[in-house]
Amino acid sequence: MSNKSSAPARGLFIAFEGGDGAGKSTQVAMAQQWLEARGSQVVTTREPGGTQISEALRSLVLEHGHGEIDSRTEALIYSAARAAHVQQLIAPALNAGSHVICDRFVDSSLAYQGMGRALGFDAVAQINDFATDGLKPDVTIILDISAADGRARRVAAGGGVEAADRLEAEPDDFHERIRNAFLELAAGDPERYLVVDATLSVAEIHAAITTYLAGLL
Numbered sequence: 001m002s003n004k005s006s007a008p009a010r011g012l013f014i015a016f017e018g019g020d021g022a023g024k025s026t027q028v029a030m031a032q033q034w035l036e037a038r039g040s041q042v043v044t045t046r047e048p049g050g051t052q053i054s055e056a057l058r059s060l061v062l063e064h065g066h067g068e069i070d071s072r073t074e075a076l077i078y079s080a081a082r083a084a085h086v087q088q089l090i091a092p093a094l095n096a097g098s099h100v101i102c103d104r105f106v107d108s109s110l111a112y113q114g115m116g117r118a119l120g121f122d123a124v125a126q127i128n129d130f131a132t133d134g135l136k137p138d139v140t141i142i143l144d145i146s147a148a149d150g151r152a153r154r155v156a157a158g159g160g161v162e163a164a165d166r167l168e169a170e171p172d173d174f175h176e177r178i179r180n181a182f183l184e185l186a187a188g189d190p191e192r193y194l195v196v197d198a199t200l201s202v203a204e205i206h207a208a209i210t211t212y213l214a215g216l217l
């Protein structure tokens with residue numbers, strides 16, 4: 001097939017997922033550095049957030065103090081933040097040839113709102129298909145952690161009960177549902193998922209991730 005246009009090859013869309021306290025931010029930063037060291041352009045971003053309106057929606061949905069937020073409203077706020085994120089930042093970056101690393105994406109909504117809040121995968125998938133216009137990660141890396149280990153990590157990192165945001169403050173059985181949801185999503189599409197045990201050392205997790213990414217690049 002001839003390629004007459006000079007448009008850059010589309011970048012790889014990499015999502016990181018996992019329960020609260022799984023250590024995603026550390027691994028996201030290390031993966032970015034690793035990709036950049038190989039000469040790639042990388043845009044790293046997070047959800048909810050990444051654009052001005054999405055960051056404003058992030059404050060609304062995560063901070064305490066906005067009164068009751070029912071589950072459907074919560075799911076719609078996350079997906080609204082995602083719609084802006086995809087349109088304004090993620091899709092343009094991928095089209096310009098950058099790899100995009102996103103700390104959480106649709107699977108977080110499927111896990112937290114679909115299973116955690118019991119709205120079901122199907123309803124949450126539908127609103128997210130609309131929000132993303134069908135954009136899906138090329139690969140999703142799940143840092144797998146039990147509810148108890150995740151809580152212990154958050155406390156050790158200085159995020160005690162008072163510091164917990166609206167979602168972190170949920171009980172262990174909520175977080176156990178989240179974990180199972182991520183594992184179910186990965187099992188349903190093993191080609192596009194890498195599941196890593198988040199209790200391994202930082203270096204071991206990074207090695208598993210880079211070995212996997214090297215195979216894709």
Ligand code: TYD
Pocket residue numbers: 019020021024025046047048062078103104105106108109110112113165167168
């Ligand atoms: P954040 O502080 O970014 O958590 P973490 O560092 O663990 O990623 O807060 C994001 C919170 O929002 C987290 O508890 C998961 C939750 N969340 C959802 O419930 N649905 C979603 O679609 C997304 C993106 C996040």
